[in-house]
Amino acid sequence: MENKVKQIHNFGQSIWLDFIDRQIISSGNLQKLIDEDGIRGVTSNPAIFEKAISSSDDYNDDITAFGKEAGTTEDIFFNLAIKDIQAAADLFDPLYNEGVVGADGYVSLEVSPFLALDAEKTAKQAEELWKKVDRKNVMIKIPGTKPGLQAIRETISKGINVNVTLLFGLERYEEVTEAYISGLEDHLAAGHNIEHISSVASFFLSRIDVVVDPLLKEKGADDLVGEVAVASAKKAYEIYKRVFSTDRWKALEAKGAKPQRLLWASTGSKNPDFKDTKYVEALIGPDTVDTVPLETIEAFRDHGIAADTLMLGLDQATETLGRLKSLGIDLDKITQDLEDEGIEKFNKPFEKLLKAIEDQQAKG
Template sequence: MSNRVKKIHDFGQSVWLDFIDRKIMDTGQLQKLITEDGVRGVTSNPAIFEKAFSSSSDYDEDIAKLAKEGKSNDDIFYGVAVEDIKRAADLFMQVYEDEVKGADGYVSLEVSPRLALDTEGTTKQALELWKAVHKDNVMIKIPATKEGLPAIQKCISEGLNINVTLLFGLERYEAVTEAYIAGLEERAAAGKTIEYVSSVASFFLSRIDVLVDPLLKEKGLDNLKGEVAIASAKKAYEIYKRVFSSERFKKLEEKGAKPQRLLWASTGSKDPAFSDVKYVEALIGPDTVDTIPMETLEAFRDHGNAANTLEEGLDKANEVLTKIKEAGINIDAITQQLEDEGIEKFNKPYDKLLAAIEEQKQKASV
């Protein structure tokens, strides 16, 4: 029987794994996911690293070594994380150098969530991490906050690959495409090559429904439960197609630029009433990426159905968004709330991570 996860690629979508730790690299599990499931990239975030650090002793030695060098807890974290990212990037180099060079094979590392509202700090750290990893197939993650947008543009103009994260709303998504295109234009105007600059815009899904669904219930719109995130994503894909088929982008394309693909993030179902592969199945389509948590990937391998669904039901998507607006649900306010909470959700594990490093340091110095 053919592998269900691999079948997603038949429809032009790339599957990336939303997880990293040393164990899956040491045991050969990550290589197996590349070979058997056709996984074509990896994304990480502070919460993923916090889990890796606190659930195993794999990192203790490195933490102790960097602590002896008098490094700060932040520097210790990034020192250790960069090594993992480098290793994963080497594993994915074969994918990066596949048929179309640079189409896939990326490994993402995020700037500190504490910098989410700091343009200069974000830009500075993104450039530092890019230099530290020093791999063509790394992507630096920058949040799509208002303060993140100029940092995204600047980093694109400097030739970095950027994974734009924490994206919830359609208006902000359009601003993200603008930052990407403006960054490429700046780079091209300076006479620099734009051929290998790559970027994805990570549109977060299930969290939208977590917030909207209780409001739908209040308004007697129970039948729209679990529909708003998917409707928003389908509308985002319409924006993607419009922006990247524009005359403005065509000029860059002639110089080798690639469209900034939409990436579906937060695709694990948070509501037990939903199918555990709901968000993956609903948004399969060409020139997109889906970054999938391990348990969702395993669920899809077991019982997922791969079909070209992304451009189906666009009328329904419009209808859903119209209905919630008519019911007085302000989606812009909700997406702003999600962004604020998203920063908080990454700051918490980051603080926990630094506390775990502090604990390791104390143990090591005893």
């Protein structure tokens, strides 16, 4: 019987692994995930790298070597990360070049979270990282903050692939699609072709429910517990279908533009009462990506159910979000708070990561 994770691809969704370290690459386990589970990409973030670098000796020699030539601790980190990202990108190169070139096979590297509210520095660093990694199948991750919108447009306008991260709210998501489309128009207007540019918009799921569910219980709306994140994602997919079918979009598509796919992130269940594959199962559908932690991939391989679920219950999703309003729960405020908190959640591990590199240097 076909591997359950692989079955998801039959419904037009790509599964990417939300994890990277040297061990998974050098041991052949990442290649195994590609071959057996049909994994089609990798995403990383500061928290993932912090775990990788502080919990293993695999990076010690490089920290010493890079320490001799790199300027700051942050430079050393990016040199370490770029080495991993290049190795992973090379593994995914055959996938990137398969069938429709550039449909999949991407590896994502994030700009410094310290820059999340500085458009100019974010765009500058995105370009620097892109040039240093020097792989077509890399995406530079830029947070979808208000200042991030300008950086996204600018980065796309330079012909660089972007993974927009940290999206929680529908309004902000629509602004991100606008930044992507404008960036493509800018690149085209500057006389370049756009068919090589690819982008995803990463919509975070389980964290929404973590905040909303206790409020629902307080108000006696227990039937909505665990439903809000999925309802939001389904509404985001409606926006995606609308935005990428306009005449404005069709003009770009005629020049070879690819739609900016929605990517479901934060898909591990944080509530032990929920099925551990809940967020993956609820949102399987065409032209989307799901980035999944290793343990959730293993859980899905064991007992997940692959079915075309994304377009089911759209009316119910509208109703769920409508009921939140009538219960006096302000989802816009919650998603803004989550975005602010999300920046903090990446700053902390990044600080910890830089400290771990410094400690290692002191030992070295």
